[in-house]
Amino acid sequence: MITTLHIKNIGIIDDLSINLNQGLNIVTGETGAGKTLIIDSLGILAGNRFSKEMIRSGEDYSYVELCLFLPEYKEAIDGNIIITREIYSSGRNLCKINGRLVTVAELKEFMKAMIDIHGQQDNQKLLDEQMHIRYLDDFAGEALLNIKQQYKELYKKQNEILKDLKNNYGDDKEKQRKLDLLRYQFNEIEEAKLKPNEEEDLQEKRSKMLNAEKIKENLSQASICIEENAIDSISVAIRSLEKIENLDKKYEMILNSLKSSYYELQEVARDLASQNEENDFNEIDRNQIEERLDFIFSLKRKYGNNILEILNYQKEIEKEINEIENLEEYTTSLKKELKQVQSQMLKLAINMNQIRKEYAKILSEKINQELADLEMKNARFYVEIQSNEENQFNKNGFDTVHFLISTNIGEAAKPLIKIASGGEMSRIMLAIKTVLADVDKTAVLVFDEIDTGISGLAANKVAMKLKKIAKNHQVLCVTHLASIAAAGDHNYYIFKKIYEQKTKTEVKTLDEQETLSEIARISSGEITEISLNHAKELRKKIA
16 A cells, blocks of 8 residues: 655646555645646656656656555565656656666566556556456456466476477578577587596696796605705614614614605605606696697687686587477477467467456446446446457467446447546546456546546445445545545545745645545535534535
């Protein structure tokens, strides 16, 4: 639901914040006070077009911010989603969702699931014919759910097969060119005889070569110190201790330890000599390593960031070569699989078509009952299902669904979008929304112009329908009728004041007594004891 709407610099609105609540929120007020601007502002946040003329006189930008409390959405932070849109006189547009910059198109797509505005035809989802099949299917509910899910999985599989079939590498010349290139790449990698850790080993050898002189000098010095100093000195010490080892066990133990050290040092001396020989590189060895590293680098530029990636790329090439060489067999196999998948899809699509036709009649009847209840007794609503004669599958089977209506006896049924009257349109939308209230997942419904051209009994019925819808949705309704105002769970009064020679819009949240006074004012034009009593009666009757 909307918790806060903040509007700045739109029309006569200077800086306005409205805190809304769950249930039916009714907005009333003076003519020209800015009620419609509030709806326009919501439309701006829903991604509607914005005219620079809407920017408040003397300002160079407009700003609208909306806080939605929708903890079930993954985008919510602590249950809240903050949507903002700034529009400058220069034409610059800044749209954000929870502080993340988005395009107007992204904003519009995101807000489709959040808010539905009735009164501005460019933002009514019920006027979007692509949504009609979704509404019908939601209305059918469990009867269609499992079948549709099975169909969707098959539809996805069909598209994957069609994509593979389309990827046939063109004509024979194109296939041969592709094969020649892939074989060249495969052979180049194959002939390189790469080993997984080869580059690291070569880099290590190269590093030793570059430091060969330094390594050789220090290894030689260490070897001389051990052989000419340490080993000779220990050898003399051993001979001395051998002369007295029989005189005391301690001398014998020291001698044995010294002999062990002597042999270990001899081993170290041999290792140093061996290491020195290994570091005896020549120019030919160095050039070979440099050439090999350069070759590996050239392969990396073409086939991967390292040897492992190059070898994996070779495997992919080999797979693609096999696919092209066995394309005819592969294509035959795919076509056979496609036929099987589409055969299953057809059965499910026929089943879905039958279920939709059954529920289209029920939905039409229910909406027509609601229209009659709203004093549109001559209106007839139809759910039209068109099936592609050639069974061209789409994501919903082979059906398309259209909502049509005839508002007068003898008139042909027309698409909803061609209904001219704003008040008529709002009542039609209200009838549809009343029937679909339980399956419509849109969080916020906004109604403007819903009271155009109605009064008396029709107005009471409209009020009761709004009340019913508000049990499952947050509803915001701008009205001029006492009957509809009396249905409000929360009532707001919009008025204008003049500050420093400028007109500003302000909003007041009404308590129960103030709500009764406002209903009385709307009802008779003045607040009297009679009009207040009438307001109380309306409130009791509709609440």
